[in-house]
Amino acid sequence: MTSQDFKGTIVGFCNPLLDICANVEPEFLAKYKLKANDAILASEEHVPLFQELVEKYPVKYIAGGAGQNSLRGAQRLLPEGATTFIGCASNDAFGKQLASSAKKDGLNPLYMIDENKPTGTCALLITGQDRSLVANLAAANSYSVEHVTRPEIWEQVEKAQYYYVTGFFLTVSPESILKVAQHAHEQGKTFMMNVSAPFTPEFYKDTWEKVLPYVDVLFGNETEAEAWATQFHYDHPKDIQDTAAKIAASPKENPNRPRTVVFTQGSESTVVAIGNQGQEGVSVFPVQAVPKAEIVDTNGAGDAFVAGFLSQYVTKQSLPHCVQCGHWLASLVIRESGASYPEKMAKFTPSV
Ligand code: AP5
DSSP, X not given: OOGGGGTTOEEEXXXXXXXXXXXXXXXXXXXTTOOSSEEEEOOGGGHHHHHHHHHHSOOEEEEEOHHHHHHHHHHHHSOTTOEEEEEEEOSSXXXXXXXXXXXXXXXXXXXXXXXXXXXXXEEEEEETTEEEEEEXXXXXXXXXXXXXXXHHHXXXXXXXXXXXXXXXXXGTOHHHHHHHHHHHHHHTOEEEEEOOSTHHHHHOHHHHHHHGGGOSXXXXXXXXXXXXXXXXXXXXXXXXXXXXXXXXXXOOSSTTSOOEEEEEETTEEEEEEETTOGGGXXXXXXXXXXXXXXXXXXXXXXXXXXXXXXXXXXXXXXXXXXXXXXXXXHHHHTTSSSSOXXXXXXXXXXXX
């Protein structure tokens, strides 16, 4: 295949957010009633948090937004122009910073612009090995189906063969997600999603029920798997293999293409379930440990895993090969600060 065959092959949807990262004390989390390892949407009570953070702590600004992190990483491993990212930002300094960081990695950002709100931010509050995420969506929340149906945007959607949408985007524009999911189904293309955070099955279960039948590949981590299993009343919510198998076997619009469910668990093995074969369809892939001394932080590890997996999936590599590349890319990102990819990246060489 030539690089021309990959032009615009993946289109992703999520919230473009600028991450504001700082090490904070547990008292700071307690003040805003935050858990040490969680991801939530900011509400009224978190408005002063952002100001206090930048005033009292040395902060770092890093381009973020889970979906954009994954597509930037996938693009680093794919031929030029393979990825396009859609979401809503403002045309302020933060929005420009996000777009330029995306372009630096070769990603094509097609932002809807809301000039009336600031670009979204995400407070990334680090306490030891844990991180608490508080997303203030701002302009990102303005994304609407009107943007995706503009002829110049829909043209990009039609060109693509693969779609990757985060669960975070369920809170913003479920209409857009369904529109793209239905298009993927009608055209026999691949539609992929990420659970993204425990709150998505907790508070958006109804939306997941509408979207899941279109999902060909679903990603998540162990806490999201447990939250999903709890909300969907599975008998063994702590059994990640059982949860993966049950989601993989859930009803599907296109039953001829079995669903793949991929759950990562940090340094523990990654679990993959395919189709409705129950435990028979479950595989487990060990993670090669990264020495503690080499880990800067694990922010963006899950996004990088997806990036590596996608880069191989769209080039039609085997499942073990996709998982191995996910592990490899995540192992590079945890050696960097935040969801950043190394300036110079070695070529991925599979051992399977
Ligand atoms: P963050 O949650 O930090 O990133 P993430 O990619 O989800 O990373 P996690 O550390 O949570 O990883 P995970 O639990 O998913 O994966 P796992 O640990 O299993 O946040 C990232 C972004 O989210 C931010 O940029 C922010 O902007 C964005 N965001 C927040 N709210 C948002 C919203 N509402 N909308 C849009 N964006 C939003 O690890 C995965 C893999 O990593 C493992 O399989 C393994 O291969 C590797 N790995 C992890 N730990 C180790 C280890 N110790 N040793 C070796 N390998 C490891």
